[in-house]
Amino acid sequence: MRHPPSPVHEFDAADPQRRLRAREDIATGFARWRLAWALARGDITHRYRGSVLGPLWLTISTAVTLAALGILYAKLFRMDVAEYLPWLSVSLIVWGVISQMVTDATTSLTAAEGVIRQMPLPYTVHALRVVFRNAVVAAHNLPLIAVVFALYGVAPGWGALLAIPGLILFAVAAFAASILLGMLCARFRDIPPIVGSVMQLAFFISPVIWKPDMVGHWEPLLPLNPFFALMETVRDPLIGGTGSVVIWGMAVLWTALLSAGAWALFVRFRGRIAFWV
């Protein structure tokens, strides 16, 4: 089973051709999406090995959180549960997807240490694995929104399909974050706890459990928060809006900035990753 023709690997430290190597890494990494998918699928099934309900636990734990928080906060904010709970469900589930993505991105490379130091593989595969794994988790949680909507008789209409481009934007951002945070966290081991704290803070300062209009005249400033801008591209269509140009513009801008940062870091330091993990 030989694979013709013979590939040639050439490396000259005086002329490292970093940009070319980074491009090749991404191209071959995407060509091996099957591997990333197999690894991501394995991550999920291993986590629930031997459990009767398996990945369904993802759905159950989210459902319990929704019921508890929905009823409590409706009371605290003096809102009608039937009006607040569907909104909160969308919010919390979409936020959960973002927050899980960011947390997972920090370990995209360090978790693959065993493979990185033993066999040559495009680093892109490890980032794709994070994206796929989060997509699977999201696929277990997003349908809950439909359940809550059915329970409370909310019909978002065809406009809900506008959430799909938002989810695609999520995937792009998750890939870039897995490269950027994965590298930073491999090099500086203090970053994962910092990211953890930032995400906790972001949960409270972003309109997840409170509605954006509650901040009054600060509302136009909210899209400056990248988490809000990104979240709103999916949340707004689901709760009957269409997403404003400002929101979409800011979400795309933040994703572009993230991707640019990831690309710059990847080009410059890709060759060092094996020494960092």
Added chain:
Amino acid sequence: MATIEASGLAIEFPLYHHNARSLKQRILSSSRLRLRKDEDNRIVVAALRDLTFTIGSGERVALVGPNGAGKTTLLRTVAGIYEPVAGRLRVSGEIGSLIDPAAGMDNLLTGRENVVLRALYRGMTEAEGHALAEDVAGFAGLGDFLDMPIRGYSAGMNVRLAFAMATALTPEILLMDEWFLAGDAEFMVKAEERLSRMVTDAEILVIATHDTTIVRKWCTRAIRLEGGRITADGTPDEVLGAA
């Protein structure tokens, strides 16, 4: 034609995740010039220094030398895992690396699923992986164990599986660390057969080992590494002394 050419090759490991200051005090004083500070004031270990060599088609090369001489680092560099900080490296030919048998293996998956996973790691499709599993099963002699999770395998079975997977693909250049010697005697005869067949197909074998009988039996050339440098390069008898 498979070839490996290196000139002025150097690899340095920065010591990132340690307390550089205390480490410096502890080791710098007693080191034989392998630790130094780079331009950013970081402590680095010079793992490979100024290596120049050419390995041509048909050569079976043993890397010998004490622990920490840089044998595995050199294998990883040739495999394309570590990027050199200086020098040039040109490797022509498809590489199969058997550096760590457990790398990329999933303990919870069965032997067959692991073969398919390895095929995916190599950039093959799942169908090709399933075809490969038959070949691997025959050679590794795992029998019914092929469809059991490999966490229940003995060390020897793990090695047989890994060896069979790596050699089933007939790489043009086989890089091997000495772990595979853990196989039982019967398997070693088969392994040797398979290896010699690969090498007679004009491929390259580079093996890092401490075992001088392996070197004399399997290798046509030995390179001795000490402190990250080549201190001897020649036939096994020249490098190890006549048997």
